[in-house]
Each structure stands twice: as C-alpha cells, then as structure tokens.
Amino acid sequence: MGIKLLPKPHLLLSGALIIVWLLGVGVCPGQSADLQVLRLGLSRVQDTSLLTIVLSKAVQPQISPVTAVSDPQLVIIFPDAGARRLPPVLPGDQTLVRQVRTLFTPGKNGVRIILDLIPDRPYVFWRQLRPAPNGLVQLIIGLKSESRSASRQPPGLNLTKRSRPGGPPPSPVPQPITSDYGYKMDSGRLESEDFQALGRLAPNAVRIFHFLEQNGWTVVRQSASDRPGERLKQNFLLTHPRYPVLTIRFTHIAGSSAASPDINFLTLATENLPGSEAQRYRDMTQWSVSQIKKHFEDIGDYYSDGLKPLRVVLRRQSQAETLRDFDFFRQFLAAACPQNPKLADNIMAHLREKVNQRLEGVQYTLSEDPLVILNMVDFLFVRVYFLSKVG
Known part of the structure; x- marks a missing residue:
C-alpha cells in the first residue's frame, strides 16, 4: 500500500501551526522582543538639562508634568515595558533637576522615570527619538529654564511648554541633539x-x-x-x-x-x-x-x-x-x-x-x-x- 497523504486543508493547517509556533518561540511579555528600558543618564549642557534614555525600540512614552508648588515633577511612563539594571536614583544637576528616580513594577505599570524638579523654576521641555548603534533607540528629553529659552523652535522637536500658573508663556527650546x-x-x-x-x-x-x-x-x-x-x-x-x-x-x-x-x-x-x-x-x-x-x-x-x-x-x-x-x-x-x-x-x-x-x-x-x-x-x-x- 502507498503512503496515505493528508488532505490539502489539513496540510495547510499543519504548516500554519508550525509557523505560528516558530514565530512564538521566546516571545513573551518582558523579554527582549518587547520594549525594554536599558539605560539612562542625566547631564547638563550649558543651560539645558538632558535626560538620555536608551530603549530597545522606538516608542513615545507618556510624559506628564506635575505642577505641585512644593514638589514639581516631570513623570515619564513606559506602560508594559521591562527594565534592566536601572539605577533607583540618579543625582540631579541642582539647576532644574533635583534628582531622577526610576520605578519598575513587573506586570503592572511598566517603567516610570520621575524627575524631581527644583520648585519655583518654570521651564520648557522637548523630546526627540534618535537611532543608536546595535539597533537600539535613544530618547532624549531636554529641559531648559523658561527665562533663558531660545527665540525659535528647531525643526524636528516635540515641544511642550510648562510654567507657573499665571506666568508668561515660555519660549521654545534649545537646538536638537545631532x-x-x-x-x-x-x-x-x-x-x-x-x-x-x-x-x-x-x-x-x-x-x-x-x-x-x-x-x-x-x-x-x-x-x-x-x-x-x-x-x-x-x-x-x-x-x-x-x-x-x-x-x-x-x-x-x-x-x-x-x-x-x-x-x-x-x-x-x-x-x-x-x-x-x-x-x-x-x-x-x-x-x-x-x-x-x-x-x-x-x-x-x-x-x-x-x-x-x-x-x-x-x-x-x-x-x-x-x-x-x-x-x-x-x-x-x-x-x-x-x-x-x-x-x-x-x-x-x-x-x-x-x-x-x-x-x-x-x-x-x-x-x-x-x-x-x-x-x-x-x-x-x-x-x-x-x-x-x-x-
């Protein structure tokens, strides 16, 4: 007797299941195929505070300024993201940023990066995504004092203005990262x-x-x-x-x-x-x-x-x-x-x-x-x- 072949619909279904299994190997929440927050650092360039965040892929986070008078913050949220060896606290530049805190709750709110700001210092901030080596991405967030802001907005930047309640509108931001x-x-x-x-x-x-x-x-x-x-x-x-x-x-x-x-x-x-x-x-x-x-x-x-x-x-x-x-x-x-x-x-x-x-x-x-x-x-x-x- 000859070998009995599967009917064509069954063959297609079997092949599809194999492909799905191959694509699904190693892919689960929190692993390398998902968003990972890998590194971050704070630096001061002249009158601009720069927060550099290295990501496994390009994504725009949720950025929420907190305008509490005594404890202003800039909160950056990556929902459902994973984290690798992030420092819990980074010292600030003591000009605009007092300190940087990182919070990671697996399976809940993802990664939160909180910039504790110095009170009574109005500012503007901008964000920019840039490619990095090895297929990674860097998200750069710049904060600049409102009183020293530049007179024009450079191209390619997503600018958000923050100021004291009732204060004058801030000017645009510094030159982009290049x-x-x-x-x-x-x-x-x-x-x-x-x-x-x-x-x-x-x-x-x-x-x-x-x-x-x-x-x-x-x-x-x-x-x-x-x-x-x-x-x-x-x-x-x-x-x-x-x-x-x-x-x-x-x-x-x-x-x-x-x-x-x-x-x-x-x-x-x-x-x-x-x-x-x-x-x-x-x-x-x-x-x-x-x-x-x-x-x-x-x-x-x-x-x-x-x-x-x-x-x-x-x-x-x-x-x-x-x-x-x-x-x-x-x-x-x-x-x-x-x-x-x-x-x-x-x-x-x-x-x-x-x-x-x-x-x-x-x-x-x-x-x-x-x-x-x-x-x-x-x-x-x-x-x-x-x-x-x-x-």
Missing part, C-alpha cells in the same frame, strides 16, 4: 556622521575622535560663524552622561589662504560645575556695564571684589573634580598626545599645588608640539591644538 548615544564600536574607524565630520575637519586628530566615540561621547551641539573679514569658525560640543561636570569642545578655524594652516583645538573642561558659586560666576561674567555699575563702583572692584573671590572657590572645586575624574583625563591625553606620555603626570603635579588666593589664576604651557595648555583661572580646562599641514 548625534548617537555612546555605545562602543568594534571597528577602528569613525562610525557616526558627526564624528566623520570632525575627522574631515582635523584629519590629524582622528585618533582622539575615535577614542571619544568609542567611549560614549556624543556631539550634542554645533554652530558656525562665517562673517566678512573673519575666518570660518565651527564649534562642536560633546558630552557624556557619566561625566556631567565635564564638557569637550572642538573648534575648527579655517585657514585664511592656501598658505595658512587650519587651526583646530580640543578643550576638555570642568565648565558644568554645580553649585551657587559657579552659577553666580557664570551670571556675573555675562553682566553688561550698566549691570556692573549697579553693584560695584568701578570695573576694578567688579574684578577684585566680585570675580576674584569666586575664582578662588572655582579653582578649588575644579581641581577636586579633575582629581575625581583623572583617569579619563589621563586617557584623553594619551589619545590626543601619544608622543608625550608625561603630560598627565605634569597636570597631576599642578593639581596638587595649593591654590594661591592672591593670584587671579595661572595658565601653563605643558607641551609645544602639539601645543597643550592647562588653564587654572576659573573652570579648569586642558586644551590641545592640532594644526593642519600646508601644501
């Missing part, structure tokens, strides 16, 4: 378009750009100035959630002619120092002459009685912060100046020097080829110059 979040790449080349652009501007600095990209630094802001009679100047700001106090700025100044080199330099700085002294110093350095005259008899008093005491405090705070993050300073210098392995030791020696309150601050030339400068006037910074070859 780069991918920090994930290590396996190859030895620049992966993201932002870092490729930096490499084209300064080919002799590709090594340090690759190091920064591999270690999770992100280009968050770009500006350019091209005025008649001046050289073309481009500025890029880089930040990292792990180092909220530190910033890296890359500046490119085009040569004025074919016979003059392009000037490029990287500046690693502690310019995001928190605290009332740092904020007061930032505010005072932006005062106009009329504002200075309201508080001081003359410009000399403004510098000697106003800025100088604050600089002493900032130098101490900057030195302490640099010592805490000195491993990164050492790695940064090794990638930027591999031919001069003693740079980090020279900086360490200056950091351990006692702050002289009688001086306005000091600046050291640590190397001439390449030119490396250590500034210890207010916010400590290390600057490395890269000159392009002519001809």
Whole structure:
C-alpha cells in the first residue's frame, strides 16, 4: 500500500501551526522582543538639562508634568515595558533637576522615570527619538529654564511648554541633539556622521575622535560663524552622561589662504560645575556695564571684589573634580598626545599645588608640539591644538 497523504486543508493547517509556533518561540511579555528600558543618564549642557534614555525600540512614552508648588515633577511612563539594571536614583544637576528616580513594577505599570524638579523654576521641555548603534533607540528629553529659552523652535522637536500658573508663556527650546548615544564600536574607524565630520575637519586628530566615540561621547551641539573679514569658525560640543561636570569642545578655524594652516583645538573642561558659586560666576561674567555699575563702583572692584573671590572657590572645586575624574583625563591625553606620555603626570603635579588666593589664576604651557595648555583661572580646562599641514 502507498503512503496515505493528508488532505490539502489539513496540510495547510499543519504548516500554519508550525509557523505560528516558530514565530512564538521566546516571545513573551518582558523579554527582549518587547520594549525594554536599558539605560539612562542625566547631564547638563550649558543651560539645558538632558535626560538620555536608551530603549530597545522606538516608542513615545507618556510624559506628564506635575505642577505641585512644593514638589514639581516631570513623570515619564513606559506602560508594559521591562527594565534592566536601572539605577533607583540618579543625582540631579541642582539647576532644574533635583534628582531622577526610576520605578519598575513587573506586570503592572511598566517603567516610570520621575524627575524631581527644583520648585519655583518654570521651564520648557522637548523630546526627540534618535537611532543608536546595535539597533537600539535613544530618547532624549531636554529641559531648559523658561527665562533663558531660545527665540525659535528647531525643526524636528516635540515641544511642550510648562510654567507657573499665571506666568508668561515660555519660549521654545534649545537646538536638537545631532548625534548617537555612546555605545562602543568594534571597528577602528569613525562610525557616526558627526564624528566623520570632525575627522574631515582635523584629519590629524582622528585618533582622539575615535577614542571619544568609542567611549560614549556624543556631539550634542554645533554652530558656525562665517562673517566678512573673519575666518570660518565651527564649534562642536560633546558630552557624556557619566561625566556631567565635564564638557569637550572642538573648534575648527579655517585657514585664511592656501598658505595658512587650519587651526583646530580640543578643550576638555570642568565648565558644568554645580553649585551657587559657579552659577553666580557664570551670571556675573555675562553682566553688561550698566549691570556692573549697579553693584560695584568701578570695573576694578567688579574684578577684585566680585570675580576674584569666586575664582578662588572655582579653582578649588575644579581641581577636586579633575582629581575625581583623572583617569579619563589621563586617557584623553594619551589619545590626543601619544608622543608625550608625561603630560598627565605634569597636570597631576599642578593639581596638587595649593591654590594661591592672591593670584587671579595661572595658565601653563605643558607641551609645544602639539601645543597643550592647562588653564587654572576659573573652570579648569586642558586644551590641545592640532594644526593642519600646508601644501
């Protein structure tokens, strides 16, 4: 007797069941096929607080501002999402955000991220989804003080306005994030378009750009100035959630002619120092002459009685912060100046020097080829110059 074949309808049904079983293997709530909140970090970029959330796929969360006078909050909810090793509490920037809390209830409300805000500080916020390496997605939420908001809304941002009841409507928000979040790449080349652009501007600095990209630094802001009679100047700001106090700025100044080199330099700085002294110093350095005259008899008093005491405090705070993050300073210098392995030791020696309150601050030339400068006037910074070859 021959083999008895199943009728065609049964065969189709059996095949469909097999396909459904194959597609369903390993897919259940809370696993990798569903939404996962993987990482988050808070950083401060000039006058903007940035919350970066790394997701397994693109999704728009529920964002609800809580306008309680004594305890304002911004609540971000991912219903039915899973979470992996999220920190329960992150410290805030003490400018707009007091702290960040994460709550995860499996099978109930999913993941909640709560920004506890500082009372009586109206703000605007925006959100933006960006692709990240390895098929992940980053959701970036920016908060900016209402009084310092920009005059126009950049394209591509979903802007939400918040202010005190009865207060004036806030202005739109800062420039959008323009780069991918920090994930290590396996190859030895620049992966993201932002870092490729930096490499084209300064080919002799590709090594340090690759190091920064591999270690999770992100280009968050770009500006350019091209005025008649001046050289073309481009500025890029880089930040990292792990180092909220530190910033890296890359500046490119085009040569004025074919016979003059392009000037490029990287500046690693502690310019995001928190605290009332740092904020007061930032505010005072932006005062106009009329504002200075309201508080001081003359410009000399403004510098000697106003800025100088604050600089002493900032130098101490900057030195302490640099010592805490000195491993990164050492790695940064090794990638930027591999031919001069003693740079980090020279900086360490200056950091351990006692702050002289009688001086306005000091600046050291640590190397001439390449030119490396250590500034210890207010916010400590290390600057490395890269000159392009002519001809």
